[in-house]
Amino acid sequence: MSLQPSAPISRYILPSTKPLKSLWLRWRAIRFPWRKRYFIGMDLEGNTFWEFRDRLVAYRPRRIMDFRGGVHSFVNYSEFKVDPQWHQWLRATRVEPPTVQELQDEVTRQAIMVERARLADERWARAGTLLKKPGEKEIRKLEASARATEASDGSLIGKIQQMERERVAVKVGKETTVRDMEERLKVERERREKGRPSGPGEGFQPAAWTPRAGPQVEKSKTT
Secondary structure (H helix, E strand, C coil), rough: CCCCCCHHHHHCCCCCCCCHHHHHHHHCCCCCCCCCEEEEEECCCCCCEEEEEEEEEEEEHHEECCCCHHHCCCHHHHCCCCCHHHHHHHHCCCCCCCCHHHHHHHHHHHHHHHHHHHHHHHHHHCCCCCCCCCHHHHHHHHHHHHHHHCCCCCHHHHHHHHHHHHCCCCCCCCCCCCHHHHHHHHHHHHHHHHHCCCCCCCCCCCCCHHHHHHHCCCHHHHC
């Protein structure tokens, strides 16, 4: 069993930690054969993370987090927050624990993203929007265009009304309109209904049928 961690333990201890506590954490990080609990690292809030042997599964160590100060209850439980990197290590989805520098870099990255988002919002606010209310100059142009359209003889509304009148009064022949054509069709339907049957098959009636005796019946009668 290795007595030293894979990386220098100083990378997992906060620089602001007191010398005596830092020395004690370094000592607890050494994996002696008789030791059951090992120090792994710290987060930026001062919480410590530990690993100890599982009595049921020897090859799989258990991982826990000791809250800052070593005292916690349901009252102050919500005050503590586990970083995503340490949460991955606790759930055994990450092999190496996160270093202090990695956690600081993540905080810096989030601060940069927040600042960039703020600057982008300011640029959008200064640029305005295309859906803003038109100014007085644009309103005057629209009113002048509307007056010119109403004054012209070939306005759009007049053209639409003229096309509607032409559609209603369209002529099928020289003097036949749509209404005249409908009247003619109506008269033709009435004439056909009165003069039925108009087809050869509609007046067909089957004639009476009388069966005749077969040759065997006639032969038996003669004998």
